[in-house]
Amino acid sequence: MKQRLDEIKLSNAQIAWRAAQDLRDGAYVNLGIGFPEMIATFQPEGREVIYHTENGILGFGPSPREGEEDWDLINAGKKAVTLNSGASFFHHADSFAMVRGGHLDLAVLGAYQVAQNGDLANWSTGKGGVPAVGGAMDLVHGAKKVVVVTDHVTKNGDPKLVSECTLPLTGVGCINRIYTSLAVVDIEAQGFVLREKLDAISVDELQALTGAQLHLDGDINLLDAPKL
Template structure:
């Protein structure tokens, strides 16, 4: 990863998250930055990616001009399939999720509370996204939930908050968060910094975190 005085880029956030996915894991990737994680499987590991529209064994994004319009992920973006990939009905895909057969889910977020509550589908405003999609099933049925998100909004408001003000996707579901500033675990005491991005200090994270941040002592 490239050192910078402003933290990790979106690509570097995805790369950092990929490092924490164990060998032989079955992983669902959400829309946005999480989709990039598939590019960064560490050498020597086999990770099987699942997309809820009915594919187990999703590969990287295809090269320009090599897209198959019938091979897409849940975000309607072109993907590839690895050797041995399986295709199945949408209902079977959700049976995998609800049956706790997926090990890790990587999602985006609008807000994460210090208790691990996740809000990632709507701001609750008129004209906002009309439905939650599969996110509620994912956070309820997948064993471990990772979130990748910018630490703050474009307006500078922290996404790591004491209590979510947006409609919840799930309560006490998030395990680990990857932002442009740090990697943080959700603990009973609050957000715990596991790793700081290059050029970022603990005080930088403290100033931009609205929820309780655990101070190592």
């Protein structure tokens, strides 16, 4: 099963591509550090999206060429960025007012586990070491939509979509949608609702890889992404 999964599953770039298809024109969006940042690469043409970074920029663009970095112009991952036309700067309290105050349209995060009630665990493996939370606990509150991009299962094959998170929580009941390597799943009152799946996997197989009931509600659309 694992070998077959590795053959059919979407790559991180393809998951990012799929999530990017839902970016709305004119949206204010925060992309989490790492994997979620890749979504900006696949922003559909003809749509204008304003990206927010916690350290005080709205409207930043891609990284500059090497040697052209300005270290006062970085994103939350401390990577050098550029400015798009219409960008603005602000201090940290205003930045998180945009987050908590419900002004962002979308926040995209990575996940260790997402529970069927929308709880998210993505900041600590609970194994000791140096704990670090950054802005994750803030970002899950206030954006109009909070979504996750993730592999459907862990490297060991354990479900990442679970009935209850066993790892330390980032937020309670905060996630609306999950884009995985196998499916697109919404979180609604009844729990996980399957919206899209790869053609190569059956609903039963998908259920076996998911730690809680996958509810079916209307059509299940085809999850398809170009080779990237």
